[in-house]
Amino acid sequence: MAKFVLFIGVLFALTAVIAGALGDHMVRKMIISQTMGEEVVAKANLNEIELSRPAAHRMSQYQTGVQYQMYHGLGMIALGIVMAISARGQVLGLITGIVLIVAVKLFSGTLFVISALGLTQFTLLVPIGGTLMIVGWMMFLVVVLLYEPLVDKEDLE
Template sequence: MAKFVLFLGVLFGATAVVAGAMEHAVRGMIVSDVSGADAMVAGDELSDPAPNAEVAKRLSQYETGVKYHMYHGLALIGLGVVMAISARGQVLGFVAALSLVLGVALFSGTLYLISALGMTQLTMIVPVGGSIMILGWILFLITVLLFEPLVDREDLE
């Protein structure tokens, strides 16, 4: 189970980097959706200020989704390490991992859809995803509290 959680963490890290790299394309989608323009003005860069408040808001939502996506990928890696070196808490750690995965899918995934495609009708899903992520962190904490090393210190000497 620990290896699978580590795999999920690395997968989330990689997909968060991909999502961040796609920000330029998403910016174009947002600008064209908000302004009705077919394409971005030549020379627009990611560092350029957003042309209006709606674009800035949607870009901020996208960036928040990417951040939480990455943070939870790193958390899954940490959880996988704890599970790999602990004699206890394997099942609870796995449930924590599933909670984090589901929470990120709902939280970040919904933010991606809202920001890139303007699907504001999905807004109420974001706090549900956040709540499931909080549950995942609580289960992660309990997994850490159950931690018992696989190897005793005396065995290493």
Template sequence: MAKFVLVLGVLFSGTAVIAGAMEHTVRGMIVSDVSGADADAVGDELSDPAPNPAVAKRLSQYETGVKYQMYHGLAMIGLGMIMACSARGQALGMAAAVSLVLGVVLFSGTLYLIAAMGMSQLTMLVPVGGSIMILGWILFLITVLLFEPLVDREDLE
């Protein structure tokens, strides 16, 4: 289970880097959607700062999604490492990982759709995802509190 959580953490972190690298493309999609013009036709509007408040808001939403995805990917890597070297808390650690994954998909994924595609009707999924992420952090904390090393310090001496 620990290896699976580690893999998920690395995948989430890696795809967050990819999402961040795609910001310029997403910016073009947002500018096109807000202004109604083709992204190639608006050329200079794709430079910083954002051309208008609506574009700035949607770019901020996209960046928030990327940040939270990265933070939680790194958290899952830490969770996987704790699970790999603990004799207890495996099932609870897996529940924490599932909560973090589901929360990130709902939170960041919804922010990506709202920002890039203008799907504001999905806005109510963002706090649901955030609440599930909070549950994941609570389960993560309990997993840490249950931590019991696989090897005792006396066995190493």
């Protein structure tokens, strides 16, 4: 169970880095093209274009998705480590991991779709994902409160 949570945490962190790199190149081009026109994309260096207000807003949404995915990837790595060294809380840890997976997909995933593709009809999924993030962190707190080392201190002496 801990290995699964660790794997997903590392996968989230990895894909956040990839999404961040894509955001600076591909997604920026898509957003400029959709909000400012193809002719702007064709005749200028994309990094030197001053973004219109809608384009800047969409880039900001995209970056928020990347940041929250990275934060939660690191959180899932921490959760996996706690699960790996604890004698208790394994099932709750796995459930917490699943809640955080759904939360990240709803929050960050929806922000990626809204910002990159302009599909604003999915906007209502973002607060649901954010709420699940809060629930997931509260569950993580309970896992930490249940923490009991696998090895007693006396056994190490």
